[in-house]
Amino acid sequence: MRHLISPLDFTVEELDQLLETASDIEKNPAKYQDACKGKKIATLFYEPSTRTRLSFEAAMINLGGQVLGFSEASSSSASKGESVADTIRIISCYADICAMRHPKEGAALVAANNSSIPVINAGDGGHQHPTQTLTDLMTIKSLKGRLDNITIGLCGDLKFGRTVHSLINALLRYDNVKFVLISPNELKVPEYIIENIEKAGAEYKEVTKLEDVISELDILYMTRVQRERFFNEEDYIRLKDSFILDKKKMSMAKDDMLVLHPLPRVNEISVEVDKDPRAVYFKQVQYGVYVRMALILKLLEVEV
Amino acid sequence: MRHLISPLDFTVEELDQLLETASDIEKNPAKYQDACKGKKIATLFYEPSTRTRLSFEAAMINLGGQVLGFSEASSSSASKGESVADTIRIISCYADICAMRHPKEGAALVAANNSSIPVINAGDGGHQHPTQTLTDLMTIKSLKGRLDNITIGLCGDLKFGRTVHSLINALLRYDNVKFVLISPNELKVPEYIIENIEKAGAEYKEVTKLEDVISELDILYMTRVQRERFFNEEDYIRLKDSFILDKKKMSMAKDDMLVLHPLPRVNEISVEVDKDPRAVYFKQVQYGVYVRMALILKLLEVEV
């Protein structure tokens, strides 16, 4: 039995197949509409995340399956002191597969180790969120046609943003990916990620101003810069504009640059950008459903 | 693409058709049981409302469709600062239609303006709650046989009760509807509603005692009088009995007067009235399901 705990759990080949399935689902949804008839996914969300939870639920329903679960810890047995290991053993009696979000790092792994059904990590604290990475990869692959030979800018909070770390690690497995790391000094990518990049022999640079580099990018991956991450208010006010994407900055970008964002977005992308055809962060949500459908099929070993 | 944001979004003709479909659903539920197979409704409830939410969910399930959503803001991305506009764009990737309840006036309209799926306003603050109005109209039409030529009493809090305002506006489109407005002076119908009535040339009167007028009514629409609406406790105690429906008051009413209530009911209708065949507020709940089924079919443009 397979689980998905880390974005690197699948080989590049497995990933290719998964994205191919997802792409076929996009083209022929009707073919898959009864693929999981009689199957149930349990969505175990110990902290709320509407977008991720509903994406899994939509994915399972699109496959003809059903959903049960909870959307916050207070309505779970966790509030009575039950361990994750016990909960997953119980859930194994109720469902065929499970997606778990938990505030504690490693919770999904503990679940997988005690589960008799496949476990999908839907986010464990600041650690991993592999289906977001799958979504990001599918978006790039679908709209750019490739995962290699790209220059990708990652902008915003690169220190705490788990989606950024996972995406970098995932893209390092492809040839000739150049990383442009755009963040305030306080929120630079952690040292171990830089080491990963260097070990893989990939090109990268670190800058502090989006406008200086936006013209070089094939992909711009935006993330939120939270005010509370800064040491002082002055720095925040001085710096924040460099990490807000607006029409003016978009005018400096390539005609086919794609803008991605893991969402939710607060103000780091002006709404005026939403109508730009290069802004694909809402399409990305749609790809997230397809790739989760493909993932459920793979982990349940359903052939269509 | 159509939405339902205000009770007057549909023409009288469209409304007639909708109520006809609802009535056919009541008679032939089996005919509709797979009408929305493979379709999903998202119930986005930024504030809790069990009755309304479950009514939509029951409606969609009765049509063979599926449900996803959330039942309070805390388990939604709103708590992370996401705008309604962004949320609906995301939900558009997950579902085929959506019912939204939000504490802020106009939220559903914002959603509709940014949505690629039909949006049903399931209540936006004190503003609108159109499916309650559809429910009220269907109850009257089904049990009275007509929406014109009736004398309707509206009793209780007529100042803040959005269902009352909507129902008055909706009934003004029919011939010869007389309004008897029964409330304490503090909670009279707002001036702009009176203007609507006068503009439409409909008859009305305002009174402060239910017992004085109950014998004239074909329909009695009860609403809650909340203690906290009164300027002082004395007034509340002095007045409240005039707005509580009991057996004694029912004995003064016509044999075929119908009692409606949007529910939840607290104490404004004594439980002793529940068994009176003229008390149709629980039947009204059932009509609410039928009319929501008809509405979903209409907005999804499903032909049965």
Added chain:
Amino acid sequence: MRHLISPLDFTVEELDQLLETASDIEKNPAKYQDACKGKKIATLFYEPSTRTRLSFEAAMINLGGQVLGFSEASSSSASKGESVADTIRIISCYADICAMRHPKEGAALVAANNSSIPVINAGDGGHQHPTQTLTDLMTIKSLKGRLDNITIGLCGDLKFGRTVHSLINALLRYDNVKFVLISPNELKVPEYIIENIEKAGAEYKEVTKLEDVISELDILYMTRVQRERFFNEEDYIRLKDSFILDKKKMSMAKDDMLVLHPLPRVNEISVEVDKDPRAVYFKQVQYGVYVRMALILKLLEVEV
């Protein structure tokens, strides 16, 4: 129309049939997968209980039916002052059967008295939790082959544990069941339960140390001993080890003794016991789904 409010609502014969159906479901799940197509269960949980709620939901989905409901009071109309009687009348318009958990004793009975659909009590305060008792009985019957001629130890908090009281009362209807009641003096079985045992002429003894009696048992039913039940911390520390099941105590037990627990478990069974084949508390969860499936079929009068 039948409801299930108390574990003794069914006769021994009815119970036998129910367990037989549950056992057939275990063996031939496919036979039942469309039995409740088009039917809906409402799960009305005024207090959270993931395990119980999801068990009902899994049961209904396994039967081809659908689910709607709420998982805590805050997202229900109860917060607006609606009575249980009104809520169930409304829910009767939405669903075909309902499972209700409520913090107040007697709430499920009130619901049943006002309902036009079958009501299952999923726990009403410290009072009753009949589907847990059905689950316990099915586990014993399935794994032990009988409900009579057994010696059962009940260990832990026997004073407040409603599952213990219900199980004793249920087993008193079978021949030659011996009860070994293992608890600190502060948490002994209430007098009225002892009276029930004596009236039925069953054998029993009360002891304070699990290790003294474990070798005699066919069944050990563990429950949680909550620290806050003790008069003082000293007593708790002195006593608690006698009520924790570990490998060492298991080594004194019969080779075919079964360990049951209503779950959630906190620390009263060491995790080292989980792998012992005699530890059947997670299997018990699976039986809980089967027996709830059988119950839904019975109350909905569905023949398969």
